[in-house]
Amino acid sequence: MxxxxxxxxxxxxxxxxxxxxxxxxxxxxxxxxxxxxxxxxxxxxxxxxxxxxxxxxxxxxxxxxxxxxxxxxxxxxxxxxxxxxxxxxxxxxxLGKAFAKVEVRDDHVIACGAGAHGILVSSTARDAGVAGLEFLRGIPGTVGGFVRMNGGAYGKETADILIDCDVVMPDGAFLTLPVTDLRYSYRHSALPDGATVVAARFQGASGDPAAIGAEMDRIAQAREQSQPIRTKTGGSTFKNPEGHKAWQLVDAAGCRGLKMGGAQVSEKHTNFMINTGDATSADIEGLGEEVKHRVYAHFGVELEWEIQRVGRP
Incomplete structure (x- = not known):
C-alpha cells in the first residue's frame, strides 16, 4: 500500500x-x-x-x-x-523476477516460473540430484518459450519432461494444461494464441550431481565450439527437414557467409544468422528467405522457419 x-x-x-x-x-x-x-x-x-x-x-x-x-x-x-x-x-x-523462481518438489519434480532461464532450471536440478533436465543448459531461453515452442537440444525436448503448465489467457482466465493438451510436435505446440505461460512443472529422475554437472559442462562446451553464441544471433534459423539437417543443406547450397545488408549467414554454423552490427530485421528476414530460395532451387527441399517472426513488416 x-x-x-x-x-x-x-x-x-x-x-x-x-x-x-x-x-x-x-x-x-x-x-x-x-x-x-x-x-x-x-x-x-x-x-x-x-x-x-x-x-x-x-x-x-x-x-x-x-x-x-x-x-x-x-x-x-x-x-x-x-x-x-x-x-x-x-x-x-x-515477465520479471516474480516469475523466475525455481523450486524442487517431491518425486524429482522441478517447478518453475515461466521467466526462469534454462541454465537456472538445469543448475537447480543438478544441485538437487535431479537428472533429465541437463539439455536445458544448452538452450538460451526461458521456461515460457520452452513450453510454447517445445524447445529442445542435444537429443531431448520439452515434451519429454513437461508434466503440465499454467497459462493466463488474453481475458485473464487462469488454466492449468497437462502436456497432452499441448499436442507437441517438432518445435511446435497447440498452446492457444495470446496465452501467456506463467509456470510449468518438469519431471526428472534421481541422478548423481557430479554426473549431471559433467553432462551440463559437455553441452556448454559443445555449444561454445559449434555455435556463434558471442554474436547478435537468433539461434537455429530453420527446422531440420525430415531426413536432412538444415545446416548441411544451407552449406551445400553455397550460403555460408552469405550477406544481405547487415545480416549474414554464420561462417561458424550455417543454420545461424547474425547481425554484423547494423542489420535491420528486414535484412535478417530477407536473408533467411533468400537462403530458403537457394536451398529449394538446389535440392527441392522447402526449409521451414524455426525462428519466430512477429510484428508488422
Whole structure:
C-alpha cells in the first residue's frame, strides 16, 4: 500500500492514456516501447504497449481489464525471434523476477516460473540430484518459450519432461494444461494464441550431481565450439527437414557467409544468422528467405522457419 492506504497504481511511461483503466495495476506499462534491446538480434521496432506485471495477480487483473480488446504476445529472452521493423501491435508481456523462481518438489519434480532461464532450471536440478533436465543448459531461453515452442537440444525436448503448465489467457482466465493438451510436435505446440505461460512443472529422475554437472559442462562446451553464441544471433534459423539437417543443406547450397545488408549467414554454423552490427530485421528476414530460395532451387527441399517472426513488416 502507498501512504494513501490504496494499492499503488501502475507506472505508465510515454503515454497520455492507457489501453485500460490502470487504477490498482502495479506493474509497469510503457507505450511505444523499443524491443530491439530485448531480443538477441538487437533489431526491430517498438511494441504498441509493453506490460511488465508485478506478479501473477497483477497480470491476470490487467488482462481481465483488457478482455481481448488487443492482441497479446509474451516475450521471453528473445533468443529465437525476429521483431519486424514495423513493431508489434497490441500488448507485449514481459515477465520479471516474480516469475523466475525455481523450486524442487517431491518425486524429482522441478517447478518453475515461466521467466526462469534454462541454465537456472538445469543448475537447480543438478544441485538437487535431479537428472533429465541437463539439455536445458544448452538452450538460451526461458521456461515460457520452452513450453510454447517445445524447445529442445542435444537429443531431448520439452515434451519429454513437461508434466503440465499454467497459462493466463488474453481475458485473464487462469488454466492449468497437462502436456497432452499441448499436442507437441517438432518445435511446435497447440498452446492457444495470446496465452501467456506463467509456470510449468518438469519431471526428472534421481541422478548423481557430479554426473549431471559433467553432462551440463559437455553441452556448454559443445555449444561454445559449434555455435556463434558471442554474436547478435537468433539461434537455429530453420527446422531440420525430415531426413536432412538444415545446416548441411544451407552449406551445400553455397550460403555460408552469405550477406544481405547487415545480416549474414554464420561462417561458424550455417543454420545461424547474425547481425554484423547494423542489420535491420528486414535484412535478417530477407536473408533467411533468400537462403530458403537457394536451398529449394538446389535440392527441392522447402526449409521451414524455426525462428519466430512477429510484428508488422
Amino acid at each position: 502507498n501512504d494513501t492506504g490504496r494499492a499503488p497504481t501502475a507506472e505508465v511511461e510515454g503515454a497520455v492514456a492507457a489501453p485500460v483503466p490502470i487504477e490498482g495495476i502495479r506493474g509497469k506499462l510503457t507505450r511505444d516501447a523499443p524491443l530491439a534491446k530485448l531480443v538477441w538480434f538487437k533489431s526491430g521496432g517498438h511494441a504498441d504497449w509493453l506490460f511488465e506485471p508485478a506478479d501473477l495477480d497483477d497480470l491476470r487483473d490487467f488482462l481481465a481489464r483488457l478482455d481481448g480488446q488487443l492482441p497479446v504476445m509474451a516475450l521471453g529472452l528473445g533468443s529465437n525471434m525476429i521483431i519486424r521493423d514495423g513493431g508489434v501491435p497490441g500488448v507485449v508481456i514481459k
